[in-house]
Amino acid sequence: MSRVMVTGVAVVDFIFQLDSIPKEAEKFRAKEVSISGGGVAANAAVAISRLGGQVTLVSRLGEDEIGNIIKNQFLNEGLKVDHIKEFVGKRSSFSSVYIDKFGDRQIVNYRDSKLPEDASWIKRIEEHEIYLADTRWISGAIETLKIARSFNRPGVLDAEDTVTEEVIKLASHIAFSEHGLKNFTGEIDLEKALKKIRKMTNSWICVTAGGKGVFILQDDKLLNIPAPKVKVKDTLGAGDVWHGAFTLSLSEGNKELEAVEFANAVASLKCTVFGGRDSFPSRRQVLDFNREGFLCN
Numbered sequence: 001m002s003r004v005m006v007t008g009v010a011v012v013d014f015i016f017q018l019d020s021i022p023k024e025a026e027k028f029r030a031k032e033v034s035i036s037g038g039g040v041a042a043n044a045a046v047a048i049s050r051l052g053g054q055v056t057l058v059s060r061l062g063e064d065e066i067g068n069i070i071k072n073q074f075l076n077e078g079l080k081v082d083h084i085k086e087f088v089g090k091r092s093s094f095s096s097v098y099i100d101k102f103g104d105r106q107i108v109n110y111r112d113s114k115l116p117e118d119a120s121w122i123k124r125i126e127e128h129e130i131y132l133a134d135t136r137w138i139s140g141a142i143e144t145l146k147i148a149r150s151f152n153r154p155g156v157l158d159a160e161d162t163v164t165e166e167v168i169k170l171a172s173h174i175a176f177s178e179h180g181l182k183n184f185t186g187e188i189d190l191e192k193a194l195k196k197i198r199k200m201t202n203s204w205i206c207v208t209a210g211g212k213g214v215f216i217l218q219d220d221k222l223l224n225i226p227a228p229k230v231k232v233k234d235t236l237g238a239g240d241v242w243h244g245a246f247t248l249s250l251s252e253g254n255k256e257l258e259a260v261e262f263a264n265a266v267a268s269l270k271c272t273v274f275g276g277r278d279s280f281p282s283r284r285q286v287l288d289f290n291r292e293g294f295l296c297n
Contacts, residue, residue, distance in 0.1 A: 002251035008041025008134030011093035036276025037073040040134035043240030062090035103232035119143040145170035
């Protein structure tokens with residue numbers, strides 16, 4: 001079983017399903033509701049566990065009731081909480097999420113800016129086969145990718161928020177979101193944006209683009225690896241699930257393009273079910289999904 005260390009943010013999401021995203025200061029009644037764990041790294045960790053990987057999640061919480069909810073949801077998933085550090089007097093993160101009838105979402109998130117940035121304590125964690133870090137806790141990402149390098153292991157970066165040139169140069173694999181890539185490079189054109197990143201690093205790079213699939217630079221040309229076409233009910237956490245599945249696939253010895261195809265299938269399957277982590281698929285579900293011919297080759 002592959003051992004994966006995932007570093008970054010963990011939250012709880014209060015999810016409301018509506019016909020459309022509210023645009024007026026009125027009262028609205030949800031058609032469906034779910035209280036689910038969330039957060040980039042936390043979702044990736046749960047996805048990896050559901051897919052059969054062994055996960056160490058490294059994160060920060062406040063010592064509060066929201067933090068207890070987050071930890072209990074990890075325990076219910078069978079994940080260890082040994083390396084989740086709690087801080088007295090600080091607040092854990094949570095989000096209000098609206099999802100419309102097309103599966104698109106709007107998120108309002110709270111993060112305590114006073115949570116300590118120091119990540120030096122991560123050095124004491126044992127070696128893993130592969131490492132994944134989000135950029136919501138940039139010090140944690142930098143420390144995690146340094147550890148990956150010290151063990152000569154792959155270090156995957158989920159590049160979306162607070163991306164820096166330092167963290168880019170530390171990663172062996174970088175998967176940007178469209179927003180993260182455009183925001184960091186200032187380029188709207190994906191090919192031009194990826195070429196800017198290529199000048200900074202020789203690492204493997206791509207950008208995830210939701211239903212359009214994934215774009216990579218191959219032989220200095222933009223290559224699209226499409227996502228399976230599905231009926232979308234909930235896109236919340238799809239990118240996080242993608243990064244978890246991609247990282248796990250690499251740890252199992254697959255090449256990058258194979259890992260992208262696997263992650264595309266996992267993320268697409270996730271989007272077919274409403275309810276936060278309730279929609280994260282198992283390995284068996286993914287195998288059945290691919291066997292039915294949904295995987296784009």
